[in-house]
Amino acid sequence: MTNKKIDLGIMLNGPGSHMHAWKSDEVPSDASTNFNFQLDIARKAEQAGFSFVFVADGLYINEKSIPHFLDRHEPLTFLAALAPITTQIGLVGTISTSYSEPFTVARQLSTIDKLSNGRAGWNVVTSPLAGSADNYSKGDHPEHDIRYDIAEEHIQVVQGLWDSYEDDAFMFDVETGEYVDKSKMHTLDYNGQFFQVKGPLNASRSEQGQPVIFQAGASPKGQAYAAKYADAVFTLGESLDIAKRNYDSIKDQAQAFGRNPEHIKVYPILAPIIGKDKDEVEARFNEIKSLATIEEALDYLGRYYDHHDFSQYELDAPFPELGEVGKNSFRATTDAIAERAKSQNLTLRQVALEETVRRSPFTGTYNEVAELMIEWFEQGAADGFIFGPHVYGEIYDEFLNKVLPILEEKGYYTQSYDGDTLRDHLGIPFKENRYSHSKITNR
Structure with a gap:
C-alpha cells in the first residue's frame, strides 16, 4: 500500500474529445450545450472523488472547426451555474490572456471562487489561433513568445488584484460603523509594457486565498511560464518517456524559480480505451476511428x-x-x-x-490501464491525470466502476475528499496574501 494518491480531473468537453463524438449513439448529439448531460458527468465525477472539472475554450471558429466547438458554453458562465449545484469538486475554466482584461478576469474568477467556497481555478491560455484577432479590436495576433510576455504581465496583475484585501480586512462591525479596515486595503498601481492597472479590486479573498492557476503550454516558453506561475500543469501523454521528461522539466524549472516542486502538480492527458478483454478494446477503438x-x-x-x-x-x-x-x-x-x-x-x-484518434498508451483491459496509471505515477511522470475520453458513454462509466476500484484496492486512489477547497484537493497550500506576509516578515 502507498500513502501517495493519484489525483484526477475531468474535461467537460461536450460529447467527448473526438471531433465527431457527437455522432456516437452513446451521447446526445447536442452534448456541447446540453446542460443536464454535462451536469451528470460532473456529478458522477464528484461522487467518484475527482478533484476538478475542466472546461476548455477557444475564441475563433470557422466552417472547418470541430463541430461541437461551433456551439458551446462560455466557461466562466457555465462554471458559475455549476457552483451552487456541486459541493466539493473544483471548477476550472479557460480564459485567454491575449484577449481579456486582467481586472475583469480577476473579478470573474474571484466571484466563482466565492460562489463555490474556494473551488475555482483558471486555465491560463494565450490563444494559439491567429483568427482570434479578427474577433477583437486589438490589432494583429501577437507572435508566440510575445503572447507569453503578455501572459506574464496579465497574471501578475490578476494575482496582485486578488490581494487587494487582506484576509481579515472586512469587519462588518455595525456598532462601530466599520465595514472594512482600510489599512488592510491595498492599491496595486501596476505599470507594465502591456497593462496599466490601478486597483484595488472590489472583491475579497476566498477560503483558498486565490483561485488555482492551471496551464497547458508545452513549448519551452510555455513550460517556463508554467513552472514560474502555475499550480497545476496539463501535459501530453504520448509515452511514459515523454511524460517523464515533461514532468522533470517542469519540476526542475519550478525549483530553479525558488518554488517547492511538490506544490506544482503535473497531469498528463488520459484518453483511455478500455474493455473487459482485448477484443472489446479493439472493437471500441475501431468504432471511434469510424466516426x-x-x-x-x-x-x-x-x-x-x-x-x-x-x-x-x-x-x-x-x-x-x-x-x-x-x-x-x-x-x-x-x-x-x-x-x-x-x-x-x-x-x-x-x-x-x-x-x-490517437491510440493512447492507456489502451487495454481495466487492470492493464490501472497498472499503467500506477506505473506512470510511481515512475515520476504524473501526479495525476486529466481524464478526457474520446466519447463520454460506456468508457466513462466503466472507468469509474471498473478501473477506479482497482486503484482504490491497491491504495492509489480514494473517493473521499481531503478538505473543502480546490487547493485542499490538490494538496497545495493556501495562497497567502502578499501584504500579510510582508507584515509578518518585517516584524
Missing part, C-alpha cells in the same frame, strides 16, 4: 496549423514539409507531429487519421 472520414481528419489536423488546408497535398505521400506553418499556433503540438512523421516515415493520411 470521422479522411476529409474530416484533414480539417482536424489543419486546426493545429491555424486551419491550414491539407487537402492540397497527396494523401499517401510523406507528410509535407511545412516550414513556418503552425509555428505561431499550437507550436509544441505541430513540432511533435513533424518529428513523429519524419521518424516513422508517415504519410499525410496516416498522420491525419492518427491525430483524429
Whole structure:
C-alpha cells in the first residue's frame, strides 16, 4: 500500500474529445450545450472523488472547426451555474490572456471562487489561433513568445488584484460603523509594457486565498511560464518517456524559480480505451476511428496549423514539409507531429487519421490501464491525470466502476475528499496574501 494518491480531473468537453463524438449513439448529439448531460458527468465525477472539472475554450471558429466547438458554453458562465449545484469538486475554466482584461478576469474568477467556497481555478491560455484577432479590436495576433510576455504581465496583475484585501480586512462591525479596515486595503498601481492597472479590486479573498492557476503550454516558453506561475500543469501523454521528461522539466524549472516542486502538480492527458478483454478494446477503438472520414481528419489536423488546408497535398505521400506553418499556433503540438512523421516515415493520411484518434498508451483491459496509471505515477511522470475520453458513454462509466476500484484496492486512489477547497484537493497550500506576509516578515 502507498500513502501517495493519484489525483484526477475531468474535461467537460461536450460529447467527448473526438471531433465527431457527437455522432456516437452513446451521447446526445447536442452534448456541447446540453446542460443536464454535462451536469451528470460532473456529478458522477464528484461522487467518484475527482478533484476538478475542466472546461476548455477557444475564441475563433470557422466552417472547418470541430463541430461541437461551433456551439458551446462560455466557461466562466457555465462554471458559475455549476457552483451552487456541486459541493466539493473544483471548477476550472479557460480564459485567454491575449484577449481579456486582467481586472475583469480577476473579478470573474474571484466571484466563482466565492460562489463555490474556494473551488475555482483558471486555465491560463494565450490563444494559439491567429483568427482570434479578427474577433477583437486589438490589432494583429501577437507572435508566440510575445503572447507569453503578455501572459506574464496579465497574471501578475490578476494575482496582485486578488490581494487587494487582506484576509481579515472586512469587519462588518455595525456598532462601530466599520465595514472594512482600510489599512488592510491595498492599491496595486501596476505599470507594465502591456497593462496599466490601478486597483484595488472590489472583491475579497476566498477560503483558498486565490483561485488555482492551471496551464497547458508545452513549448519551452510555455513550460517556463508554467513552472514560474502555475499550480497545476496539463501535459501530453504520448509515452511514459515523454511524460517523464515533461514532468522533470517542469519540476526542475519550478525549483530553479525558488518554488517547492511538490506544490506544482503535473497531469498528463488520459484518453483511455478500455474493455473487459482485448477484443472489446479493439472493437471500441475501431468504432471511434469510424466516426470521422479522411476529409474530416484533414480539417482536424489543419486546426493545429491555424486551419491550414491539407487537402492540397497527396494523401499517401510523406507528410509535407511545412516550414513556418503552425509555428505561431499550437507550436509544441505541430513540432511533435513533424518529428513523429519524419521518424516513422508517415504519410499525410496516416498522420491525419492518427491525430483524429490517437491510440493512447492507456489502451487495454481495466487492470492493464490501472497498472499503467500506477506505473506512470510511481515512475515520476504524473501526479495525476486529466481524464478526457474520446466519447463520454460506456468508457466513462466503466472507468469509474471498473478501473477506479482497482486503484482504490491497491491504495492509489480514494473517493473521499481531503478538505473543502480546490487547493485542499490538490494538496497545495493556501495562497497567502502578499501584504500579510510582508507584515509578518518585517516584524
